[in-house]
Amino acid sequence: xxxxxxxxxxxxxxxxxxxxxxxxxxxxxxxxxxxxxxxxxxxxxxxxxxxxxxxxxxxxxxxxxxxxxxxxxxxxxxxxxxxxxxxxxxxxxxxxxxxxxxxxxxxxxxxxxxxxxxxxxxxxxxxxxxxxxxxxxxxxxxxxxxxxxxxxxxxxxxxxxxx
Numbered sequence: 180x181x182x183x184x185x186x187x188x189x190x191x192x193x194x195x196x197x198x199x200x201x202x203x204x205x206x207x208x209x210x211x212x213x214x215x216x217x218x219x220x221x222x223x224x225x226x227x228x229x230x231x232x233x234x235x236x237x238x239x240x241x242x243x244x245x246x247x248x249x250x251x252x253x254x255x256x257x258x259x260x261x262x263x264x265x266x267x268x269x270x271x272x273x274x275x276x277x278x279x280x281x282x283x284x285x286x287x288x289x290x291x292x293x294x295x296x297x298x299x300x301x302x303x304x305x306x307x308x309x310x311x312x313x314x315x316x317x318x319x320x321x322x323x324x325x326x327x328x329x330x331x332x333x334x335x336x337x338x339x340x341x342x
Contacts (some may be wrong), residue, residue, distance in 0.1 A: 188259055189260075190275045191229040192216035194329040195282045195289050200305035201326045203318075204236060207300050208320055212318040214325070216277075225278045233282065237303060238294030241282040244333065262332075263325070281329050 193215045203212050213237045219228040226243060233241045245259040249298050256320040261278040268274050284291045293303045306314070311323050318326075 185273060187274050187276060189219045189225070190216060190277050191219060191225055191232055192277050192279045192325075193233050193241065193243075193281065193282050194325055195237070195239065195284065196329055196333040197284050197305065197331065198308050199334045200328055201238060202239075202293060203304060203306055203314075203326070204296075204300040204329065205302040207298075210316060211322075212314050212316070213322060219278075224243060224256075224258060225261065229278075229280050229282070236296045236299065239291065240285045242285050244281040244283065262329075265321075281327060283333065312328050 192213075195215065202215065204215060205211070206213050215233050217228070217232045217236075219225055223231065227287045229243055230241065233239055243259045245262060247259045248257045250257045259280075262281050263279040265277045265279065266274055267277060291305075293305075306326075308327065311318065311326055
């Protein structure tokens with residue numbers, strides 16, 4: 180996807196939780212463990228981008244978690260708010276504003292086996308909380324924090340002191 184602007188783009192990150200595990204990819208270009216995600220395209224809103232990226236990168240249909248205000252009316256559509264926002268530097272002249280969503284496979288989905296997008300990723304896998312510290316290469320502390328927070332909020336799994 181080409182950049183929408185030379186200095187900044189809007190992106191989505193989708194932390195998908197199922198059965199007390201979080202879905203992660205080992206990104207081919209960046210060489211890092213990350214959530215699913217990517218750029219928001221000009222013809223889509225953030226929700227559409229998150230659902231598209233989840234499907235493209237894992238083959239899974241997901242539902243975004245969060246609150247949608249009851250304010251939709253002609254000409255206006257309320258969106259599910261991202262759980263968090265961040266801004267991160269890509270290089271010396273370019274940044275991404277990230278909309279960070281929690282999600283789960285759609286209710287009743289018979290298959291939660293993700294499909295590897297081999298052109299983009301080395302690996303894709305479901306990880307339990309205790310596996311996050313042993314991934315190779317190690318994930319960044321920021322990504323680990325979001326993973327832990329998503330697991331905690333969605334499943335009630337809390338990191339204990341000393342872990």
